[in-house]
Amino acid sequence: xxxxxxxxxxxxxxAVIEDYxxxxxxxxxxxxxxxHELALSPATVRNVMSDLEEMxxxxxxxTSAGRIPTDKAYRLYVNSxxxxxxxLTAGKRDEIRRRCRMAGKDPAEMLKEASxxxxxxxxxxxxxxxxxxxxxxxxxxxxxxxxxxxxLAILVSQNGTVQNRLLETEEEIPQEDLxxxxxxxxxxxxxxTLAQVRERLLAEMQSEKVRYDSLMAKAIALSEQTIxxxxxxxxxxxxxxxxxxxxxxxxxxxxxxxRAFEKKSLLLDLLDRSMxxxxxxxxxxxxxPLLKMEGMSLVTSTYLTGKDTVGVxxxxxxxxxxxxxxxxxxxxxAKLISRLLDTE
Amino acid sequence: xxxxxxxxxxxxxxAVIEDYxxxxxxxxxxxxxxxHELALSPATVRNVMSDLEEMxxxxxxxTSAGRIPTDKAYRLYVNSxxxxxxxLTAGKRDEIRRRCRMAGKDPAEMLKEASxxxxxxxxxxxxxxxxxxxxxxxxxxxxxxxxxxxxLAILVSQNGTVQNRLLETEEEIPQEDLxxxxxxxxxxxxxxTLAQVRERLLAEMQSEKVRYDSLMAKAIALSEQTIxxxxxxxxxxxxxxxxxxxxxxxxxxxxxxxRAFEKKSLLLDLLDRSMxxxxxxxxxxxxxPLLKMEGMSLVTSTYLTGKDTVGVxxxxxxxxxxxxxxxxxxxxxAKLISRLLDTE
DNA sequence: GTTTAGCACTCGAACTTTTTGAGTGCTAAA
DNA sequence: TTTAGCACTCAAAAAGTTCGAGTGCTAAAC
Numbered sequence: 001x002x003x004x005x006x007x008x009x010x011x012x013x014x015a016v017i018e019d020y021x022x023x024x025x026x027x028x029x030x031x032x033x034x035x036h037e038l039a040l041s042p043a044t045v046r047n048v049m050s051d052l053e054e055m056x057x058x059x060x061x062x063t064s065a066g067r068i069p070t071d072k073a074y075r076l077y078v079n080s081x082x083x084x085x086x087x088l089t090a091g092k093r094d095e096i097r098r099r100c101r102m103a104g105k106d107p108a109e110m111l112k113e114a115s116x117x118x119x120x121x122x123x124x125x126x127x128x129x130x131x132x133x134x135x136x137x138x139x140x141x142x143x144x145x146x147x148x149x150x151x152l153a154i155l156v157s158q159n160g161t162v163q164n165r166l167l168e169t170e171e172e173i174p175q176e177d178l179x180x181x182x183x184x185x186x187x188x189x190x191x192x193t194l195a196q197v198r199e200r201l202l203a204e205m206q207s208e209k210v211r212y213d214s215l216m217a218k219a220i221a222l223s224e225q226t227i228x229x230x231x232x233x234x235x236x237x238x239x240x241x242x243x244x245x246x247x248x249x250x251x252x253x254x255x256x257x258x259r260a261f262e263k264k265s266l267l268l269d270l271l272d273r274s275m276x277x278x279x280x281x282x283x284x285x286x287x288x289p290l291l292k293m294e295g296m297s298l299v300t301s302t303y304l305t306g307k308d309t310v311g312v313x314x315x316x317x318x319x320x321x322x323x324x325x326x327x328x329x330x331x332x333x334a335k336l337i338s339r340l341l342d343t344e
Numbered sequence: 345x346x347x348x349x350x351x352x353x354x355x356x357x358x359a360v361i362e363d364y365x366x367x368x369x370x371x372x373x374x375x376x377x378x379x380h381e382l383a384l385s386p387a388t389v390r391n392v393m394s395d396l397e398e399m400x401x402x403x404x405x406x407t408s409a410g411r412i413p414t415d416k417a418y419r420l421y422v423n424s425x426x427x428x429x430x431x432l433t434a435g436k437r438d439e440i441r442r443r444c445r446m447a448g449k450d451p452a453e454m455l456k457e458a459s460x461x462x463x464x465x466x467x468x469x470x471x472x473x474x475x476x477x478x479x480x481x482x483x484x485x486x487x488x489x490x491x492x493x494x495x496l497a498i499l500v501s502q503n504g505t506v507q508n509r510l511l512e513t514e515e516e517i518p519q520e521d522l523x524x525x526x527x528x529x530x531x532x533x534x535x536x537t538l539a540q541v542r543e544r545l546l547a548e549m550q551s552e553k554v555r556y557d558s559l560m561a562k563a564i565a566l567s568e569q570t571i572x573x574x575x576x577x578x579x580x581x582x583x584x585x586x587x588x589x590x591x592x593x594x595x596x597x598x599x600x601x602x603r604a605f606e607k608k609s610l611l612l613d614l615l616d617r618s619m620x621x622x623x624x625x626x627x628x629x630x631x632x633p634l635l636k637m638e639g640m641s642l643v644t645s646t647y648l649t650g651k652d653t654v655g656v657x658x659x660x661x662x663x664x665x666x667x668x669x670x671x672x673x674x675x676x677x678a679k680l681i682s683r684l685l686d687t688e
Numbered sequence: 689g690t691t692t693a694g695c696a697c698t699c700g701a702a703c704t705t706t707t708t709g710a711g712t713g714c715t716a717a718a
Numbered sequence: 719t720t721t722a723g724c725a726c727t728c729a730a731a732a733a734g735t736t737c738g739a740g741t742g743c744t745a746a747a748c
Contacts, residue, residue: 028711041721046712064711064728105494105510140488144500150449152504156488160496162508166449239583240602243595251593258584372740385692390741408698408740 026066119238124317181219301334370410463582468661525563
């Protein structure tokens with residue numbers, strides 16, 4: 001089983017994978033000799049395929065069908081066969097650029113558009129995880145009094161992201177006090193990341209100084225409430241594309257997939273994981289920690305602002321996915337988003 | 345065909361509809377006599393059903409199958425047969441209340457939760473159209489300077505909704521000017537609805553007074569840009585529930601539905617339409633203007649803040665939907681949301 | 689004049705059987 | 719080592735059966 005893969009073996013494996021990607025049907029020896037001009041007869045190809053099966057790279061659904069690549073084969077394929085093809089046509093590149101630009105400056109809008117874009121250009125599902133709030137840099141905070149006991153807290157980050165939260169207070173706080181509180185906080189928190197802001201606030205809550213200044217104590221408490229939520233948003237677009245894939249034609253399978261993606265927490269785990277490493281990463285079928293993801297693969301890339309990794313985006317599709325086509329799309333989109341998000 | 349429907353006819357039609365709702369299978373004369381204790385033989389029921397078919401209330405897929413209610417029958421059913429059953433179990437009511445409360449004060453969060461709730465309690469799709477911004481009442485506006493040429497405009501409505509927009513300016517505007525601009529605008533726009541605000545701003549842009557005060561001109565221009573977007577958000581949840589319905593087991597059909605809902609504009613039209621009238625409304629299958637909605641029905645109700653209708657929410661499911669169960673859910677949820685949204 | 693039992697008839701769904709053809713593995717010759 | 723040849727396999731498609739729920743009609747019963 002551990003015999004090294006010959007050059008010819010590689011060629012044939014590549015052919016099988018590419019045919020399978022194109023047709024979703026088990027590939028036979030015959031088909032290969034016809035479509036890829038290897039100067040070999042079907043019989044020879046059969047022998048090689050038999051070896052590949054031995055090595056755990058191919059599998060046959062039953063004796064008299066063609067063969068299907070295993071997850072291991074896809075892994076090998078993306079790691080060491082698929083290489084030179086990694087560039088995008090100028091047209092696609094333009095389209096991506098144009099549509100990202102069009103989405104405007106608002107970060108959330110832009111990310112959503114990016115997700116939609118990943119989905120349409122790849123014809124699978126696009127997914128974008130918004131930057132963790134915690135990595136944003138604090139810029140300014142405001143308290144707006146809505147009615148006697150309702151205050152709207154607004155937190156602005158340097159990149160233009162806005163977080164807001166409706167707070168209820170027991171006692172009425174006069175408008176001037178709200179302004180003073182905001183000024184105090186803005187002075188204190190200038191330039192910190194929100195993660196640091198959080199720590200700072202918790203520390204302040206303990207400190208002597210604040211204890212005796214009830215206004216400041218209130219200010220700290222209110223802002224702590226505001227910053228508490230760190231729910232990471234995920235934009236998942238193009239779910240309907242998945243319905244197009246023949247391997248999910250079966251209604252039961254489809255249902256399972258949709259259910260799985262309805263719980264975004266699963267997806268979140270997965271994306272969090274791919275944020276560990278920089279650049280393009282590929283999770284193939286069973287490698288993914290999501291059991292439900294059987295038969296699906298994920299191509300991701302991290303994106304950055306400045307030099308900090310802040311988020312991750314990618315494409316989810318069947319294991320039988322056009323990696324050669326998808327990888328550059330993901331890669332390029334991530335780089336573009338990084339550039340656009342960068343606070344100039 | 346125009347013969348009036350007898351009492352017995354009604355009873356039998358009701359039986360057919362209810363059986364069909366429960367099973368999604370064509371209903372035969374036999375089945376009915378068994379499950380609903382009408383003191384009639386199958387043969388008699390057959391005669392009546394034949395009459396009903398004549399009247400366009402039932403249809404048979406083929407000679408030797410049972411019968412299926414037509415859209416017209418559903419219409420009759422919800423209008424004049426289904427009546428007394430319109431109350432919710434205490435348990436369900438509690439669940440709805442509890443979950444709405446839990447969602448917190450933020451209007452957007454709450455509406456999203458309401459949609460999810462409609463979907464789980466009905467086991468179809470939940471849909472909520474967020475209030476048209478234009479109906480909100482202006483409360484306050486802020487301009488936050490992010491960097492030399494980037495300004496974040498924040499618009500707060502009285503109900504706590506926040507709208508924000510990143511603006512780029514050609515020339516740098518000093519912070520003090522931004523504050524003065526905001527003060528000026530806040531004075532001018534106090535208490536108007538956003539629709540009125542918009543009109544006012546456009547009017548001001550023409551006025552003499554403003555022409556010669558370049559700062560105020562800028563203020564007006566900036567705020568006009570901010571308010572320009574009136575994209576109504578729609579929360580659609582529980583799409584996976586639709587996959588459960590046997591009538592959509594076919595992959596092609598499913599795809600069509602998902603594609604249709606991906607374009608939210610269609611849905612928007614439909615919901616806009618149901619906002620014309622107050623209270624619960626029901627669109628059955630072909631009655632809906634969405635051609636793609638074939639086989640689907642929509643139960644909606646408007647919700648209000650104070651006494652103004654501001655939005656609409658509802659349930660989308662197959663025409664064969666448990667109206668008796670869904671209507672009170674929609675009704676109650678709408679009322680509850682109205683109450684919770686009310687600015688106390 | 690309703691209502692119902694009886695019966696022949698219809699027709700899709702489900703199950704079987706047959707046919708077809710792409711694909712395999714093995715053997716022996718090139 | 720490669721390949722032609724051939725027997726064999728097996729799922730999928732096509733064709734053929736069976737089954738039964740359901741219908742419509744007629745004539746007897748109420």
